[in-house]
Amino acid sequence: MGHEVQYILESKRLVWLVAVVFAVVIMFQYFEFPYGNVASSMFSMGQAQPSAGQTGQTNKTKASAESPKSSGNITIFNVSNHTTPVDTLGKGNNIGIEYSIPSNDSTTASPPPSSSASLTPPTIVNITVISPSTALDNNTSKPEVNASNLDPGDRKPATSENNPAMSAGESPVKQVPPVKAVHKRPIGDIVTLADMHDILSDNRASVRSMKPLWSSTVDQELLDAKQQIENAPVLNHNDRALYPPLYRNVSRFKSYELMEKILKVYVYKEGEKPIFHQPQAVLSGIYASEGWFMKHMKENKHFVTNNPKQAHLFYLPFSSRMLEEKLYVTGSGSRDNLVQRLKDYVQLIAGRYDSWNRTGGSDHFLVACHDWATDETRKSMNSCIRALCNSDVGREHFELGKDVSLAETYVRSPQNPLRELGGKPPSQRSILAFFAGQMHGDVRPILLKHWENKDPDMKIFRKLPSSKGNKNYINYMKTSKYCICAKGYxxxxxxxxxxxFHECVPVIISDNFVPPFFEILNWEAFAVFVLEKDIPNLKNILLSISNRRYLVMQQRVKKVQQHFLWHVKPVKYDIFHMILHSVWYNRVFRV
Incomplete structure (x- = not known):
């Protein structure tokens, strides 16, 4: 009997001990261990633990994962699993204009979404189309979409389209491991040039690009090029074609020579005219950049290859202007059919070539100047390198370090794109500042409110009366010291x-605008940037620039001009080569 009593008492003690341990576990679980729970914390002791910063990013990403979306024989899902080391891109001769106006603006930036999900090789039945933003965008609100630089009375801003990746009848077809997104540092209302430099450096340091599903010789060529650019020696510059102060790091411009030496581009032959393969339709007007680039790319013998396996880049030859002109229904407020046309094109390419699927489209690029292109391409083509005129790093889906800011050029004569090139020497530029244009957007009305007919030195107008060859407008630019470049919509x-083009120092009033070739050019060396809120103080800002400093900037405008000119036949360092170089440069630093 005594042994039985003792056994009962020991059993009760054991039960009590188990209950206490269980309570302690529940309490610890309630307060949450750093790695999620007690069990996982203990079992992970022998594994490499992430840093504090990495932990926050890792935990946030699990919630952003989605199962893939099916569209015909295409599966669209969010994945990328390759990291690029820090790009310590120099900021060059940063000698921009500074003026003493109090500002509380501060911005931060973040690397793009990423994942560590692994991929399996594609099959004929299920072709994988990678779209890094698809999964995340479905849970976020879409920005209001506006049009910009529209032809008079032609279009009005339209509302955002529905998610093209989740049309009726679509359903996930395979389960994908949870995708871990990198935590986005919020971007403030105003992103200054200094902020953009930081954002670009951050994105270079933490970029996640699609790792190829299978290797190719072009991958090693890109890695070799990247190493040569990163280790480029300081140039003992005897080449007068390049003026070092114009560049953030002129030594890094060795990448241009590498481009000329090794770059091969495959141009897809698919697509029906006039939306695809008809550059002649867009060789004049404000969308001319996409037409001229397409023309030169298709005619090029040096860079273009007919063998996709040799290509470092793949060009999607469509015109965003012709897409809008042929498919948009005026007054409908919907661009769903435009988005669907691009999605169908990607499906066509993915169904016929394995090149898209090998990299998820990260080595494909497009050149589009219409304002709507940023929003229209951000689903089915967001993994591509997008050369876009609408380069808004604050509100639009423009990703520094991947996307390229495309120079918007107004070509008046396709037969002679250099007509009226140049302007008066500084001694004959009697006008301090000039602007004329339609009242698109909310910045230009403010500009006119403060400066129209207010000061004889400030020639600020609405749209000038029509004249043969637009002579009035051109003459003002040729005889002004500073030309005001105020944003539209x-x-x-x-x-x-x-x-x-007319050798007038540009004064850019457009918050969050990423200027063309930002990765390479030192814009502060030859342009003035004024915050929109500082428009009332515009004249004082310009007068604070000494005449000596103005003369330096004006000479630099003349020197940088070669990078912004279209030629009937492309020449070295011109705008065609600079656009291609920016695409190439971003591709190299994302392998």
């Missing part, structure tokens, strides 16, 4: 390149 404006 969107951040971009052809006036930036027009000012350079």
């Amino acid at each position: 969107e951040v971009n404006s052809p006036r930036v390149v027009e000012a350079i």
Whole structure:
């Protein structure tokens, strides 16, 4: 009997001990261990633990994962699993204009979404189309979409389209491991040039690009090129074609020579005219950049290859202007059919070639100047390198380090795109500042409110009366010291390149605008950037620039001009080669 009593007491103690341990576990679980729970914390002791910063990113990403979306024989899902080391891109000769106006603006930025999900090789039945933003965008609100630089009375801003990746009848077809997104540092209302430099450096340091599903010789060629660029020696510069102060790091411009030496581009032959393969339709007007680039790319013998396996880049030859002109129904407020046409094109390419699927489209690129292109391409083509005129890093889906800011150029004569090139020497530029244009957006009315007919030195007008060859407008640019480049509905404006074309120092009033070739050019060396809120103080800002400093900037405008000119036949360092170089440069630093 005594042994039985003792056994009962020991059993009760054991039960009590188990209950206490269980309570302690529940309490610890309630307060949450750093790695999620007690069990996982203990079992992970022998594994490499992430840093504190990595932990926050890792935990946030699990919630953003989605199962793939099916569209015909295409599966669209969010995945990328390759990291690029830090790009310590120099900021060059940063000698921009500074003026003493109090500002509390501060911004931060973040790397793009990523994942560590692994992929299996594609099959004929199920072709994988990678779209890094598809999964995340479905849970976020869409920005209001506006049009910019529209032809008079032609279009009005339209509302955002429905998610093209989740049309009726679509359903996930395979389960994908949870995708871990990188935590986005919020971007403030105003992103200054200094902020953009930081954002670009951050994105270079933490970029996640699609790792190829199978290897190719072009991958090693890109890695070799990247190493040569990163280790480029300081140039003992005897080449007068390049003027070092114009570049953030002129030594890094060795990448241009590498491009000329090894780059091969495959141009897809699919697509029906006039939306695809008809550059002649867009060789004049404000969308001319996409037409001229397509023309030169298709005619090129040096870069273009007919063998996709040799290509470092793949060009999607469509015109965003012709897409809008042929498919948009005026007054409908919907661009769903435009988005669907691009989605169908990607499906066509993915169904016929394995090149898209090998990299998820990360080595494909497009060149589009219409304001709507940023929003229209952000689903089915967001994994591509997008050369876009609407380069708004604050509100639009423009990703520094992947996407390229496309120079918006107004070509008046396709037969002679260099007609009226140049302007008066500084001694004959009697006008301090000039602007004329339609009242698109909310910045230009403010500009006119403060400066129209207010000061004889400030020639600020609405649209000038029509004249043969637009002579009045051109003469003002040729005889002004500073040309005001105020945003329209969107951040971009052809006036930036027009000012350079006529050797007038551009004054850019467009918050969050990423200027063309930002990765390479040191814009502060030859342009003035004024915050929109500082428009009332515009004249004082310009007068604070000494005459000596103005003369330096004006000479630099003349020197940088070669990078913004279209030629009937492309020449070295011209705008065609600079656009291609920016695409190439971003591709190299994302392998």
